[in-house]
Amino acid sequence: MFKWLRKHEYDSSLFLFENSSYDKSFLNQLIELGVKVYFNIPCFKRSDEGKPSRIKLNLDKSKEIFFIYARFEDFLIAKKIETVNKEYKFTHFCYMLHPEALNPGTSQIRKQVIKKMWENNYINIMDKECYNSFLNKNEISNRDDSLALFPIGIDIPEVCPVKEKNRSIFRILSILRFDFPFKAYIFGLIDTFSNLFIHYPNIRLTIIGWGEGKKxxxxxxxxxxxxxxKMIELLGPIDYIELDKYILKSDLYVGIGTTVLEAIKNGIPAIPVRDFSYECLTSGFFYEMPYVIHEDGYYEIKQYLEDVLNMSSAEYKCLIENCYLKLVANYKLDSIMTRILNISNKTGITITDKQMKTIMLRRHLSELKRIVFRKENYSWVKQSYEENN
Incomplete structure (x- = not known):
């Protein structure tokens, strides 16, 4: 996205909140592109009544400022920045990238603010799963899908980079943060690989990951x-700029999120899988379901892996091309960015300090409950999985 903005002569800035984790090599790439980075922006805290740093911008006043962010809390900070920079014109694009990202919970104030954001075209949504979750949790009227849905745009090569199927060694790759049970599919993938290896001794599994769950x-x-x-390679963390090297060495990608798209644009077929499951479940190859995994209709990944392993070279190339064509149809950066930058907010939304304080206090309480629940739920899910395996 930043490369596209640079290419089309847009000025870009990145706001990094205090204690943010980020890939240094990736950040250096952005700085080289001319992206202005604001470091250590204070987040909301109970001690300061939810008031972020008063950031005074020093930008060309003739240009419109376009905020892109992904969380409700980012919206509050963006509104504070807007409040102290009234000489600029602002447009907001709140990009919902996760089904729970704009969950109002039991907070009536938060629910009211989210409703205003929706009615004024602040909120735009990545996929159908997020869209349905948003409508159900917020109890508001839907918009035309073609207007509300904005798949993540990526830079895709003009020609499909088809590769030959490797018949001597077949490499399966998965890249993830070791955050369980969210990305616990990796346990199921390891089990499936171990079982398949008995019948397909030429397969290999590379796992690139980071996080507390590595042990x-x-x-x-x-x-x-x-x-x-011995046939499983566990690596990580790996610099962002090095990931393509490992993707290009692989023959099939299995995973969740944008890494699926990165694999396909490099000519590697992919199988998206379900989150929050210790089994490795899927609804099919990427070209069969490019947005999300179905709410129902999950299947064990073993059959799909075997299908690929038994494909002829011609069938394998066809799989790559089908994934690529679906990627172009749904994620081409030019069309997505053009749509994003043509977004127009209807009216401004005012958030008082009192409302912010109430919202953030509720957020901290719900965060505490969620941490406790996830720890308890994680233990239960893990125990259940181990008892059945």
Whole structure:
């Protein structure tokens, strides 16, 4: 997105909140592109009544400022920045990238603000799963799907980079943050790989990951038969700019999120999988379901992996091309960015400090409850999975 903006002569800025985690090599790339980075922007805290830093912008006043953010809390900070920079014209694009991102919970104030954001074209949504979740949780009227849905745009090569199927060594790749149970599919993928390896000794599995759950993954792999262990490569963290090298070495990608898109644009077929499951479940190849995994109709990934392993070279190339064509149809950056930059907010939305304080206090309480619930739920799901395996 930043490259596209630079190419089309837009000035870009990135706001990084205090204690933000980020990839340094990726950040350096942005700085080289001319992106202005604001570091250590204070987040909301209970001690300051939800008031962020008063950021005074020093930009060309003749230009409109376009805010793109993904969380409700980012909207509040953006509104504060707007409040102290009234000499600029602002447009907001709140990009809902997760089904729970704009969940109002039981807060009536938050629900009212989200409703105003929706009615004034502030909120735009990545996919159908997020869209349905948003409508259900906020109890508001829907908009035309073609106007509300904005798939993530990526820079896609003009020609499909088709590769030959590797018949000597077939490499499966998955890239993820070790955040369980959110991305616990990796346990199911490891099990499936171990079972398939008995019949397909030429397969290999590369896992690139980072996060607190790495020891758990190490321990899980260590419990496999020794021959299967040796065929699994566990790496990470890897610099962002190095990831393409590993993607290009692979023959099939399995995972969640934007890494699926990155694989396909590099000519690697992909199978999106379900989150919050210790089994590796899918609704099909990317070209069969490019936005999200179905709410129902999950299948174990084993059959899909075997289908690819048994494909002829011609069938494998056809799979790559089908994934690529679906990627172009739904995620081409030019068309997505043009749509985004043509968004127009209907009216301004005013948020008082008192409303912010109430919203953020509720947020901190719900965050505490969520942490407790996730820990308890994680233990239960893990125990249930282990008992059944």
């Amino acid at each position: 758990e993954i190490n321990d899980y792999i260590s419990a496999l038969p020794m021959k299967a262990q």
